[in-house]
Amino acid sequence: MNVIWGNLPVILGGLALTIQYSIxxxxxMVVIGLIxxxxxxxxxxxxxxxxxxxxxxxxxxxxxxxxxxIVLGLPAILPVNQWFGQLMxxxxxxxxxxxxxxxAYVTExxxxxxxxxxxxxxxxxxxxxxxxxxxxxYIVLPQAFKRMIPPLVNQAAQTIKDTSLLAPVGxxxxxxxxxxxxxxxxASFTIWALVAALYFIIIFSVSKCSAYLExxxxxxxx
Amino acid sequence: xxxxxxLHKSFGHHEILKGISNHVEEQEVVVVIGPSGSGKSTFLRCxxxxxxxxxxxxxxxxxxxxxxxxxxxxxxxxVGMVFQQFNLFKHLTILENITIGPRKVKKQSTAEANEIxxxxxxxxxxxxxxQRYPDELxxxxxxxxxxxxxxxxxxxxxxxxxxxSALDPEMVGEVLQVMKNLAIEGMTMVxxxxxxxxxxxxxxRVLFMDEGYIVEEGKxxxxxxxxxxxxxKNFLAKVL
Ligand SMILES: Nc1ncnc2c1ncn2[C@@H]1O[C@H](COP(=O)(O)OP(=O)(O)OP(=O)(O)O)[C@@H](O)[C@H]1O
Ligand SMILES: [Mg+2]
Numbered sequence: 001m002n003v004i005w006g007n008l009p010v011i012l013g014g015l016a017l018t019i020q021y022s023i024x025x026x027x028x029m030v031v032i033g034l035i036x037x038x039x040x041x042x043x044x045x046x047x048x049x050x051x052x053x054x055x056x057x058x059x060x061x062x063x064x065x066x067x068x069x070i071v072l073g074l075p076a077i078l079p080v081n082q083w084f085g086q087l088m089x090x091x092x093x094x095x096x097x098x099x100x101x102x103x104a105y106v107t108e109x110x111x112x113x114x115x116x117x118x119x120x121x122x123x124x125x126x127x128x129x130x131x132x133x134x135x136x137x138y139i140v141l142p143q144a145f146k147r148m149i150p151p152l153v154n155q156a157a158q159t160i161k162d163t164s165l166l167a168p169v170g171x172x173x174x175x176x177x178x179x180x181x182x183x184x185x186x187a188s189f190t191i192w193a194l195v196a197a198l199y200f201i202i203i204f205s206v207s208k209c210s211a212y213l214e215x216x217x218x219x220x221x222x
Numbered sequence: 223x224x225x226x227x228x229l230h231k232s233f234g235h236h237e238i239l240k241g242i243s244n245h246v247e248e249q250e251v252v253v254v255i256g257p258s259g260s261g262k263s264t265f266l267r268c269x270x271x272x273x274x275x276x277x278x279x280x281x282x283x284x285x286x287x288x289x290x291x292x293x294x295x296x297x298x299x300x301v302g303m304v305f306q307q308f309n310l311f312k313h314l315t316i317l318e319n320i321t322i323g324p325r326k327v328k329k330q331s332t333a334e335a336n337e338i339x340x341x342x343x344x345x346x347x348x349x350x351x352x353q354r355y356p357d358e359l360x361x362x363x364x365x366x367x368x369x370x371x372x373x374x375x376x377x378x379x380x381x382x383x384x385x386x387s388a389l390d391p392e393m394v395g396e397v398l399q400v401m402k403n404l405a406i407e408g409m410t411m412v413x414x415x416x417x418x419x420x421x422x423x424x425x426x427r428v429l430f431m432d433e434g435y436i437v438e439e440g441k442x443x444x445x446x447x448x449x450x451x452x453x454x455k456n457f458l459a460k461v462l
Contacts, residue, residue: 128298129323142313
């Protein structure tokens with residue numbers, strides 16, 4: 001117990017970082033996913049190719065390898081540490097890589113949501129003179145969004161879990177802090193149990209929130 | 223108002239429209255009939271650019287649709303369309319369904335758009351439904367809202383693609399009545415329908431389409447009572 005109380009500030013500091021990375025990555029993954037989904041559905045073939053290449057590259061390699069490659073591999077051939085700073089580069093690169101990885105899955109969620117909207121809705125919007133962009137913004141996306149919420153919340157939960165992979169590339173967060181505390185105290189069992197419990201609390205609440213939203217949306221079908 | 227010259231439309235290698243030419247006058251009500259798969263919907267959808275044409279020329283509401291320089295969105299503001307499945311915006315109220323076009327496309331103020339929408343709702347016989355959602359209305363009511371939505375853009379022409387085919391029989395009349403009133407007010411209309419009574423009573427001219435051609439056309443009274451072509455006779459024998 002003393003081990004927990006004594007090191008709680010450090011562990012909670014790690015938790016705060018984990019939450020920060022999660023929030024940044026969740027926001028970015030939605031932005032990236034939306035842009036890539038619109039590109040995948042574009043009439044312009046080059047945009048479609050770029051977007052599907054992106055999605056396939058990030059979905060077909062492990063996140064940990066992507067992180068090693070971009071955070072640790074790139075500095076070996078590019079002076080990125082000078083550009084962004086020795087301390088900043090790993091943090092920025094890790095956050096961005098995580099967001100791009102999750103964004104690849106979000107792309108498919110958003111694309112499926114858009115394709116799930118009845119084609120007649122789009123035709124009706126076009127027939128009153130709306131542009132493709134207006135049709136997307138005012139008619140298709142609002143309808144797609146409702147069916148996208150449950151899978152997006154699940155992806156957000158996944159993203160929180162995936163932030164734990166930032167530790168191996170040297171980014172301080174919950175797992176990283178846990179390792180530091182264990183190195184000093186040797187309380188391996190207690191600290192990993194604590195770390196797991198903290199992840200559980202956060203992710204379980206997010207999933208519950210998803211279930212709640214799903215129920216709300218079912219009652220109110222609009 | 224509408225002038226179509228030698229319109230061809232193919233999906234892949236399958237030619238659906240095989241050279242359609244026709245001319246619709248201002249204030250004219252043209253009814254298009256024909257068997258399923260004859261290309262009626264495709265023809266109508268070409269008229270507002272929902273389908274791209276393969277070759278030929280279309281002029282509508284004073285604009286050349288087949289000229290690549292024409293702004294298709296601008297053109298569609300002048301060409302209203304009513305669909306078989308209504309296609310009301312499910313996530314919007316009835317009022318928003320009618321006003322979203324004028325507000326977003328014509329940049330009308332919300333107050334002005336609401337005012338016009340209320341008048342139109344009264345005109346199609348649905349006052350007081352402003353705050354309802356589409357799925358709270360019957361099919362006939364939804365289709366009347368869809369007509370109001372198209373009218374809110376103040377179009378020069380209205381296209382109807384089987385507007386009553388998805389309705390229960392007891393609701394067909396209320397929709398046809400709204401369309402009849404529009405015709406009396408002088409709206410230019412192209413109507414694809416199986417309602418021969420409507421064609422006879424409201425139509426100025428009937429086009430009979432089959433296999434991608436306009437096989438025969440004429441005044442409803444002439445075409446129905448005295449069809450010239452064998453295919454027209456066969457079709458009418460089945461539906462009349
Ligand atoms: N997007 C499309 N891709 C391929 N073929 C199509 C497409 N739209 C229509 N067709 C084909 O074109 C033909 C004519 O269709 P269209 O819908 O114009 O007929 P219609 O006269 O309106 O028939 P109905 O009375 O059943 O509505 C049909 O054989 C149909 O399968
Ligand atoms: Mg049809």
